[in-house]
Amino acid sequence: MRFDSYHPAINFIFFGVVITAAIAFNQPVFLAIGYICFFLYSVKLNGKKAVIFNLVLIPCIILFALFYSGYNHFGVTNLAVNFIGNMITLESLVTGLVIGVTIASVLIWFSCMNAVVSSDKVVYLFGRISPRLSLFLSILLRMVPRIKERAHKINVAQRAIGRGTGQGNFFRRIRNFLRIASIVVTWTMENMIETSDSMKCRGYTLKGRSAFSIYRFDYRDRSFVLAIFWCIAVLLMGVLLDQTRIMYNPEIILNRVTPLSWIFYSAYAFLCLLLMLLQMIGEKRFEQKKRSRFRAYGNFG
Structure with missing residues (x-):
């Protein structure tokens, strides 16, 4: 699991x-x-x-x-x-x-x-605390894979008319790359504005907004939390006993x-x-x- x-x-x-x-x-x-x-x-x-x-x-x-x-x-x-x-x-x-x-x-x-x-976990955790922060993080987490996919599609379309990043001489390839980058940046900014306006129209930033979630804190999660805090307690003892530190200046001194x-x-x-x-x-x-x-x-x- x-x-x-x-x-x-x-x-x-x-x-x-x-x-x-x-x-x-x-x-x-x-x-x-x-x-x-x-x-x-x-x-x-x-x-x-x-x-x-x-x-x-x-x-x-x-x-x-x-x-x-x-x-x-x-x-x-x-x-x-x-x-x-x-x-x-x-x-x-x-x-x-x-x-x-x-x-x-x-x-x-x-x-x-x-x-x-995943982005839905970020939205679930921060949605009730700060809907605006949750919206920003969800858009940010989805941005990288969507930009990569969109850049690939634009490159394929530009390649069909002889303007791909791998076509032409060195200077033409640079010009083609800058053209594709400009298209991607423009699309990204428009998409972020459209997504933000769409979520606001749906009342995403309103206080007291409820949301559906499939997560439930069960006994398995409680057992895992106990194991984590047991390890934290032991490590804190090591910190108090100076077992996690070492001096490197002016010479190496290890406990x-x-x-x-x-x-x-x-x-x-x-x-x-x-x-x-x-x-x-x-x-x-x-x-x-x-x-x-x-x-x-x-x-x-």
Whole structure:
């Protein structure tokens, strides 16, 4: 059972917690656990596209670390001198790697969130609080796929008259691209105005407006919330005991890893892998029910 079948509030709570943890925890063990778990869940959720996206992020992390260490000078462990004569230190290089892994982890989680949280969930959560904000977010979430589809249609139509983005010489291709981009921008602005006016005419921004929804907070959602808050409580204990922090300036100072530290590592790994475990369990149950029904129908025949 995928995570998108849970209540929208649960989706936002979970992604809010893991994204906050990915930004706040700079300890190497937590970074490694988080990045590996995020990588695995994104591949489980999005398939080959996630593999390509995640692998592209790895050289970007390395390049950012080299750039960061070349222009930020702190630390006591000298490694080399760059082309402009500045000293590269181990502390600045590791800090650049930490920042790069953090940014990559957040991007991976946002890609998972984009696959799980749909526009109707955003409208459901924010519709009662702020109808205007809900309308803006729903239009914004639908904008990217609709612009992509519209640009493809316009390009096909322009290609039929010899004005496609891949036709002509270099300068003509640029001119064709700018023409298509102008058409897409004009269509997008007109469509946003029409959508906004249409929703206002339907009374979308009125106070006390009711809306139909298929979401219900059941026992499964309550159990998931309890599991999340149990992990949060354990991680907060780790924060209070300084198990999630490390010093990089002026030298790398890491707290001693104790048997208690493995409890915090396990809790964080369990939190990050919770969605993938639930999906794997749901798929296994579905296959078992499918086989049992097939056997029952086969015996009946």
